[in-house]
Amino acid sequence: xxxxxxxxxxxxxxxxxxxxxxxxxxxxxxxxxxxxxxxxxxxxxxxxxxxxxxxxxxxxxxxxxxxxxxxxxxxxxxxxxxxxxxxxxxxxxxxxxxxxxxxxxxxxxxxxxxxxxxxxxxxxxxxxxxxxxxxxxxxxxxxxxxxxxxxxxxxxxxxxxxxxxxxxxxxxxxxxxxxxxxxxxxxxxxxxxxxxxxxxxxxxxxxxxxxxxxxxxxxxxxxxxxxxxxxxxxxxxxxxxxxxxxxxxxxxxxxxxxxxxxxxxxxxxxxxxxxxxxxxxxxxxxxxxxxxxxxxxxxxxxxxxxxxxxxxxxxxxxxxxxxxxxxxxxxxxxxxxxxxxxxxxxxxxxxxxxxxxxxxxxxxxxxxxxxxxxxxxxxxxxxxxxxxxxxxxxxxxxxxxxxxxxxxxxxxxxxxxxxxxxxxxxxxxxxxxxxxxxxxxxxxxxxxxxxxxxxxxxxxxxxxxxxxxxxxxxxxxxxxxxxxxxxxxxxxxxxxxxxxxxxxxxxxxxxxxxxxxxxxxxxxxxxxxxxxxxxxxxxxxxxxxxxxxxxxxxxxxxxxxxxxxxxxxxxxxxxxxxxxxxxxxxxxxxxxxxxxxxxxxxxxxxxxxx
Amino acid sequence: xxxxxxxxxxxxxxxxxxxxxxxxxxxxxxxxxxxxxxxxxxxxxxxxxxxxxxxxxxxxxxxxxxxxxxxxxxxxxxxxxxxxxxxxxxxxxxxxxxxxxxxxxxxxxxxxxxxxxxxxxxxxxxxxxxxxxxxxxxxxxxxxxxxxxxxxxxxxxxx
Numbered sequence: 001x002x003x004x005x006x007x008x009x010x011x012x013x014x015x016x017x018x019x020x021x022x023x024x025x026x027x028x029x030x031x032x033x034x035x036x037x038x039x040x041x042x043x044x045x046x047x048x049x050x051x052x053x054x055x056x057x058x059x060x061x062x063x064x065x066x067x068x069x070x071x072x073x074x075x076x077x078x079x080x081x082x083x084x085x086x087x088x089x090x091x092x093x094x095x096x097x098x099x100x101x102x103x104x105x106x107x108x109x110x111x112x113x114x115x116x117x118x119x120x121x122x123x124x125x126x127x128x129x130x131x132x133x134x135x136x137x138x139x140x141x142x143x144x145x146x147x148x149x150x151x152x153x154x155x156x157x158x159x160x161x162x163x164x165x166x167x168x169x170x171x172x173x174x175x176x177x178x179x180x181x182x183x184x185x186x187x188x189x190x191x192x193x194x195x196x197x198x199x200x201x202x203x204x205x206x207x208x209x210x211x212x213x214x215x216x217x218x219x220x221x222x223x224x225x226x227x228x229x230x231x232x233x234x235x236x237x238x239x240x241x242x243x244x245x246x247x248x249x250x251x252x253x254x255x256x257x258x259x260x261x262x263x264x265x266x267x268x269x270x271x272x273x274x275x276x277x278x279x280x281x282x283x284x285x286x287x288x289x290x291x292x293x294x295x296x297x298x299x300x301x302x303x304x305x306x307x308x309x310x311x312x313x314x315x316x317x318x319x320x321x322x323x324x325x326x327x328x329x330x331x332x333x334x335x336x337x338x339x340x341x342x343x344x345x346x347x348x349x350x351x352x353x354x355x356x357x358x359x360x361x362x363x364x365x366x367x368x369x370x371x372x373x374x375x376x377x378x379x380x381x382x383x384x385x386x387x388x389x390x391x392x393x394x395x396x397x398x399x400x401x402x403x404x405x406x407x408x409x410x411x412x413x414x415x416x417x418x419x420x421x422x423x424x425x426x427x428x429x430x431x432x433x434x435x436x437x438x439x440x441x442x443x444x445x446x447x448x449x450x451x452x453x454x455x456x457x458x459x460x461x462x463x464x465x466x467x468x469x470x471x472x473x474x475x476x477x478x479x480x481x482x483x484x485x486x487x488x489x490x491x492x493x494x495x496x497x498x499x500x501x502x503x504x505x506x507x508x509x510x511x512x513x514x515x516x517x518x519x520x521x522x523x524x525x526x527x528x529x530x531x532x533x534x535x536x537x538x539x540x541x542x543x544x545x546x547x548x549x550x551x552x553x554x555x556x557x558x559x560x561x562x563x564x565x566x567x568x569x570x571x572x573x574x575x576x577x578x579x580x581x582x583x584x585x586x587x588x589x590x591x592x593x594x595x596x597x598x599x600x601x602x603x604x605x606x607x608x609x610x
Numbered sequence: 611x612x613x614x615x616x617x618x619x620x621x622x623x624x625x626x627x628x629x630x631x632x633x634x635x636x637x638x639x640x641x642x643x644x645x646x647x648x649x650x651x652x653x654x655x656x657x658x659x660x661x662x663x664x665x666x667x668x669x670x671x672x673x674x675x676x677x678x679x680x681x682x683x684x685x686x687x688x689x690x691x692x693x694x695x696x697x698x699x700x701x702x703x704x705x706x707x708x709x710x711x712x713x714x715x716x717x718x719x720x721x722x723x724x725x726x727x728x729x730x731x732x733x734x735x736x737x738x739x740x741x742x743x744x745x746x747x748x749x750x751x752x753x754x755x756x757x758x759x760x761x762x763x764x765x766x767x768x769x
Binding site: 071072073075100103107146149150159160182183209210211212213214217221228232286287288289290291292293294296298300312314 | 622624626636637640641642643650651657714736
């Protein structure tokens, strides 16, 4: 009898080269040690991937993992992670997807799905409880993501089947192609869609009819009820419920750290045209929720008139509004919605897409590229129609779109202006300008997957009160470190990070205890967060990453913020990096020391894999 | 007597109702064993909660040849006698709303029993997409929505 509850008990392993499908018992010790999802993924990727694996070669893996609280009564438990080596950054990477896929995988009887190898023709994986098959997908190749989902559900004759698939962007190996599910939920960043495309895997379809046993049903029930009532009274959660993630636009722009025009500024003077109030007034027509979520932040948008009339999406999310909107200087809501639709249906990360577009726009304005390069597009900042047309080019890899589909780092290097790509390790910035929020800068820099905002999302703590704390350096390394461990735990539990409005670490660990039956406490959980963080670091170290890769683009370090409430600020990164490495017990090159690894019990593992 | 009233236009598709329904009945979360199901119409961005409507003349009861279905006189809910139910699924076909499912393990049908008068789907729906109201006034929500539509049209016309 399994000691650890909350698990389905099996991992599915699919080798696309040989077509073999096997089921392995879930490694309970690994789940006990790393909770689930992100943590277990970091462990497995380090262990299973050979050093220097080609991200788009058959040896890369897509390790889909759920967490222990999913498929139970836990509120907001709906994230599934995929761990892989990123074709965009070359680093360890994990992407999280909400929607309804994760519980379906567990109900089908699996804690995870490991995809390896490469098929000789397009296939899709059909998981129907314990019956698992690879089906021909030649007829689906080239189809958009929504059409693929619809076609698979029609083919399998069940509207309730959950599908994760790639679109043409993934098939064409765009380095920031995503995997799409439930129409508008995605494994967004890092190019998981390209990895899936490189494997000739078009989709994964799942239907599950089982259930998950929990250790303490009464405690879980009480915690669920408590969570609902806290969330109902929480102002932040209510704002998100009413406006979706764009509720963050006003706060971020109001403090002047909302990346604008390729991060030449952090203040967008036309933000009120693409903020939550404007969206609610002009385009929102409905709400839509991920599984088990008491917030339901998904907003359905519809364009009634103009050139994009009839466009309907879920979103735009805050990050899309930032990177396709403010960062491209675009204040045209309809164009923004259309750009998101193109990304979602072709399977492209909206954030990196916005970032490469803003890079192209800056290059255009500076004369580095001309209308001859853009195929006649007038790529000035603020040109919504040109943004939409550029998205079409990127998803199809047409003209300049072919270069931009490689990501902003590669594109900027090709254009001879590497300094204009706002990225770390090849991963484009999220929407926060670190000059106006120093901790976010450190978070971007040390993130194992490049400039990602959810590795150490310190913006809430940094902007609390009068907001001036965001300019301070004191305590930022410690804040980043602590936030990083906390998020490693949240992501491993597979709770949506929005649940943090109501659930602190204490409550989340209570949930975990009720579900798993393990006697983990908060200190123990933070230690697991630290272990996960070190595993991720070790993977990158094996691939040659160290301090030299933990830098922000020169614009953040040398060009003072020109306008807005963060005017005059820079990021002084080196002292923060030193302090952070010291706190982590890493050397000044950002490498975990032998003593640290021994203290965390990782020395043996590191010797084994390095 | 109270009945369930659904408002699909309010439903966001979180399926918390399914969770609590199966949890209360089965002791585990299992959507396929829930007596209420939310179907998402992806292409139209709609979510539709589907549950027993407590029909006055229950087609499911009429369709059952085994006498396995009956009405709880206290709540008006259809009660499944698991001893008598043979799992033939005639009631599944008879239900005009697709509100009857089958338990794949027990091989008996699943029909909403109103949780004995305290429906858990209603208690846990944050969107108000399922209400449990007296039969005599179960039409009022729909009427109010209609009146609002007409009033808005009239207001627009008078300008």
